[in-house]
Amino acid sequence: MANIKDVAAVAGVSVATVSRYFSSPEKVSKKNTTKVATAIEQLNYKPNLLARNFSQSRSYSVLVIAPLVNHFLLDVIHGIQEVARVKGFTVLLVDAIEPQQAKDKYYRMLETRLVEGIIDFKAQIKDDKKQDAGLQNIVTLCDYDENSATPVIAVDDVKAAENSVNYLLSLGHQNIGCLTGLDFVHATHHRKLGYQNALTKAGIPLSDKLIINGDFSFASGINAAKEFARMKPRPSAIFSMSDEMAIGLIQGLKAQGLQIPEDISVTGFDDIEFAKYCDPPLTTIRQPAKELGANGMRTLCNLIEDNYDQESILTAYFLPADLIVRGSTAAIKVK
Amino acid sequence: MANIKDVAAVAGVSVATVSRYFSSPEKVSKKNTTKVATAIEQLNYKPNLLARNFSQSRSYSVLVIAPLVNHFLLDVIHGIQEVARVKGFTVLLVDAIEPQQAKDKYYRMLETRLVEGIIDFKAQIKDDKKQDAGLQNIVTLCDYDENSATPVIAVDDVKAAENSVNYLLSLGHQNIGCLTGLDFVHATHHRKLGYQNALTKAGIPLSDKLIINGDFSFASGINAAKEFARMKPRPSAIFSMSDEMAIGLIQGLKAQGLQIPEDISVTGFDDIEFAKYCDPPLTTIRQPAKELGANGMRTLCNLIEDNYDQESILTAYFLPADLIVRGSTAAIKVK
DNA sequence: CATTAATTTGTAACCGATTACAAATTACAC
DNA sequence: GTGTAATTTGTAATCGGTTACAAATTAATG
Numbered sequence: 001m002a003n004i005k006d007v008a009a010v011a012g013v014s015v016a017t018v019s020r021y022f023s024s025p026e027k028v029s030k031k032n033t034t035k036v037a038t039a040i041e042q043l044n045y046k047p048n049l050l051a052r053n054f055s056q057s058r059s060y061s062v063l064v065i066a067p068l069v070n071h072f073l074l075d076v077i078h079g080i081q082e083v084a085r086v087k088g089f090t091v092l093l094v095d096a097i098e099p100q101q102a103k104d105k106y107y108r109m110l111e112t113r114l115v116e117g118i119i120d121f122k123a124q125i126k127d128d129k130k131q132d133a134g135l136q137n138i139v140t141l142c143d144y145d146e147n148s149a150t151p152v153i154a155v156d157d158v159k160a161a162e163n164s165v166n167y168l169l170s171l172g173h174q175n176i177g178c179l180t181g182l183d184f185v186h187a188t189h190h191r192k193l194g195y196q197n198a199l200t201k202a203g204i205p206l207s208d209k210l211i212i213n214g215d216f217s218f219a220s221g222i223n224a225a226k227e228f229a230r231m232k233p234r235p236s237a238i239f240s241m242s243d244e245m246a247i248g249l250i251q252g253l254k255a256q257g258l259q260i261p262e263d264i265s266v267t268g269f270d271d272i273e274f275a276k277y278c279d280p281p282l283t284t285i286r287q288p289a290k291e292l293g294a295n296g297m298r299t300l301c302n303l304i305e306d307n308y309d310q311e312s313i314l315t316a317y318f319l320p321a322d323l324i325v326r327g328s329t330a331a332i333k334v335k
Numbered sequence: 336m337a338n339i340k341d342v343a344a345v346a347g348v349s350v351a352t353v354s355r356y357f358s359s360p361e362k363v364s365k366k367n368t369t370k371v372a373t374a375i376e377q378l379n380y381k382p383n384l385l386a387r388n389f390s391q392s393r394s395y396s397v398l399v400i401a402p403l404v405n406h407f408l409l410d411v412i413h414g415i416q417e418v419a420r421v422k423g424f425t426v427l428l429v430d431a432i433e434p435q436q437a438k439d440k441y442y443r444m445l446e447t448r449l450v451e452g453i454i455d456f457k458a459q460i461k462d463d464k465k466q467d468a469g470l471q472n473i474v475t476l477c478d479y480d481e482n483s484a485t486p487v488i489a490v491d492d493v494k495a496a497e498n499s500v501n502y503l504l505s506l507g508h509q510n511i512g513c514l515t516g517l518d519f520v521h522a523t524h525h526r527k528l529g530y531q532n533a534l535t536k537a538g539i540p541l542s543d544k545l546i547i548n549g550d551f552s553f554a555s556g557i558n559a560a561k562e563f564a565r566m567k568p569r570p571s572a573i574f575s576m577s578d579e580m581a582i583g584l585i586q587g588l589k590a591q592g593l594q595i596p597e598d599i600s601v602t603g604f605d606d607i608e609f610a611k612y613c614d615p616p617l618t619t620i621r622q623p624a625k626e627l628g629a630n631g632m633r634t635l636c637n638l639i640e641d642n643y644d645q646e647s648i649l650t651a652y653f654l655p656a657d658l659i660v661r662g663s664t665a666a667i668k669v670k
Numbered sequence: 671c672a673t674t675a676a677t678t679t680g681t682a683a684c685c686g687a688t689t690a691c692a693a694a695t696t697a698c699a700c
Numbered sequence: 701g702t703g704t705a706a707t708t709t710g711t712a713a714t715c716g717g718t719t720a721c722a723a724a725t726t727a728a729t730g
Contacts, residue, residue, distance in 0.1 A: 014679065014680045015681095017679065018717095047447060051715070052718080111381040114384045218608070273553070353687095364709085389687075
C-alpha cells in the first residue's frame with residue numbers, strides 16, 4: 001500500500017510537500033499541488049491515520065459512556081454526534097451497562113491517548129484519580145452530583161419536578177403519589193426533592209407512604225400500579241420519574257379498572273416520542289435531549305481545545321425542561 | 336508524561352524488556368519483571384496506545400453503522416459489544432441517519448486504518464470500490480441484498496413473514512392486510528414476498544389494495560389504521576412489518592371503535608420489549624437481536640483475523656425467527 | 671540590477687512503541 | 701568443567717506520518 005514517500009517520489013517532491021498538501025495546502029505552489037494530486041490519484045494513496053494520529057499525538061476521538069436503554073438517550077447521542085462531526089471528532093460509543101471493570105478500561109483510554117475526552121452519563125471518579133493530568137477532559141451529562149469534579153450539563157431536576165407537582169397542585173390535587181427511579185441515579189433524589197419541595201411549599205405534609213420505588217422501566221410502572229391502587233386513601237395524582245414508567249403505570253391502573261385521568265392523573269418525565277401517542281397522551285416534562293447532547297459535546301471540545309481554565313468551567317450548566325400538558329392529567333373531581 | 340524509555344532507564348533495563356513486559360511477560364525473568372513493575376508504578380506509566388497501534392498497524396477498533404432508532408437495534412448492538420469485548424475490539428458506533436457524505440467518510444476509515452472492519456446495517460458498496468483490498472472487512476447485518484458483496488447475517492425475512500401469515504390463515508383469516516416498512520429497506524420486500532407466498536400457497540388471490548405502505552414508525556401505524564378501517568371488505572387480520580407500527584395500528588383501530596383481536600387480528604415483527612406489555616399483548620416475530628449482533632461481530636472477527644477465504648464466507652447466514660403468539664390475534668369470528 | 675522580504679521547498683529529527691536479530695546469560699547433561 | 705540448548709536481554713531498525721529549521725526560489729522595491 002502506497003505511503004507518503006511513494007507519493008513524494010512519483011510527484012517528484014519531498015515528503016514534506018506532500019504532507020503540507022493535506023495540512024496546509026495554501027503553502028504549496030500551484031505547480032506542486034497538481035503534481036501531488038496526480039500522484040495521489042495514480043497511486044490511490046490514503047494517508048495512514050494511525051501514523052498521523054501518533055505523530056500529532058491526537059486521536060480526534062471522544063468516548064461517550066451511556067446506558068443505551070431508551071429513546072431519550074438516543075436523542076442525546078444524536079446531539080453529541082452532530083457537534084462532534086462539525087468539530088472533527090469521532091464518537092466512540094459504549095454501553096454503560098457493562099461491568100464496572102470494563103468501565104475502568106474505558107477511562108484508561110484517556111490516559112493511553114486513545115480518546116481525547118469522555119462524556120459520561122454517570123461520572124464517579126475518585127478524587128485521587130482526578131489529580132492525574134490526563135483525566136481532565138471529562139464531562140458529565142444528564143445526571144449530576146453536587147460536588148462533581150467535572151463540568152455538568154443537565155436539566156435542573158429539582159425545579160422540573162417541582163414544576164410538575166405544582167401543576168398537579170394547581171389542578172386541585174392534594175394527595176399526590178410519587179414513583180421514583182433507580183436509587184443510585186442522582187436524578188432520582190433531585191426529582192424527589194422537587195416533589196417534596198412543591199408539597200411543603202403548598203403546606204401539605206409529606207408521607208413516605210405515597211412514595212413507591214421504581215427503576216425507570218415500564219415493568220416497574222406496572223408493578224407500582226397495584227400498590228397505588230391499593231392505597232387508602234388512594235392518591236388522585238401520581239408523579240412518575242420517567243415516561244416509560246408512567247406508561248406502565250397507566251396501563252396497570254387501567255387494568256385495575258381505574259380511569260386516567262378521571263380517577264387518577266399521571267405525569268411522566270422525559271417526553272419520549274411514545275408519550276404523545278399513548279392512551280391517554282402523557283403530560284410530562286420535556287428534557288431537551290439533543291440540546292443536552294450538543295451542549296455536552298461543546299463543553300468537552302472547550303476542555304480539549306482551549307485547555308480551559310478549570311475554575312471557570314466547574315459549575316453545572318442547566319438547560320430548561322418544560323412541562324408539556326397532555327391528556328393524562330385533569331382537575332380533581334369534586335365529590 | 337513518562338514513556339517507555341523512561342521506564343527502561345528507571346528499571347535499568349532496555350526498552351525491549353519493558354515492551355515485552357506487556358506483550359509477552361512469560362519471556363521476562365522474575366527479577367526484571369519486578370524491576371519493571373516498580374518503575375511503572377513509580378512513574379505512573381501508561382503505554383501510549385496511539386504509538387502501539389501505529390507500530391503494529393492495528394487499531395483494534397471496528398465501526399458499527401446503525402440507524403439508532405429503536406430498541407431492537409440497541410439489543411443487536413449489545414450483542415456486538417459483548418463479542419467485541421472478549422475479542423479485544425473497541426466498537427465505534429455511528430448513527431446511520433447522518434447524510435450520505437458522512438457515511439462515505441466512515442467507510443474511508445477502513446482505508447485509512449482507523450478501523451479494522453465495519454458492520455453495516457445497510458451495505459451499499461459499489462462493486463468497483465469493492466476491489467480495494469482495504470474494503471474487505473465488511474459485514475452486513477439484519478438487512479440483506481441477494482447479490483450482496485459482503486457476508487450477511489440476518490433472519491430469513493421471507494420465511495418469517497410467511498410463517499406469520501400462515502398462522503393467521505390457520506386461524507381462519509382469508510382477507511389479510513399488510514402494512515409495509517420503508518421501501519428502500521430490503522427487508523420490506525422480503526417480508527412482502529413472504530406474505531404473498533403464504534397467500535398464494537393457500538390459494539388466495541393477491542390484491543394490492545390490501546397493502547398499505549408504512550415506514551416502520553409508530554406514527555405510520557396510526558395513519559394506516561384509518562385506511563384499513565375504511566376498506567370494504569375490511570380485512571380481518573393485518574400483518575405489520577414492525578412492532579412499533581403494529582402498536583400504532585392497534586391504537587388507531589381502537590380509536591375507530593374496533594376491538595383487537597375480536598374485530599381485527601394484528602401481528603407485528605421484531606418483538607420489542609414493549610410488545611408484551613401493550614394492550615393487547617402483541618403476537619409477533621421474535622428477531623434474535625443479541626444473537627444477530629454477536630454473530631455479526633464474530634463473522635467480522637473472522638474476516639479480520641484469519642483473512643478468511645472469501646468464497647467460503649460470502650453466503651448469507653440466517654438465524655431463526657420464531658413466532659410469538661400473544662393476545663393480538665384470534666380465530667376469525669363465525670358469522 | 672542589487673537588495674531585501676516573502677514564499678516555497680527539502681532535509682532530517684522526532685513521536686513511542688514493536689520486533690528481528692545477535693549477544694549474553696542461564697540451565698542442563700555428561 | 702565443558703559443550704550445547706534454552707532462555708533472556710539489548711541494540712537498532714522500523715512503522716508513516718509531522719514539523720523545525722535551513723536552503724532555495726520567487727516577488728517586491730528602490
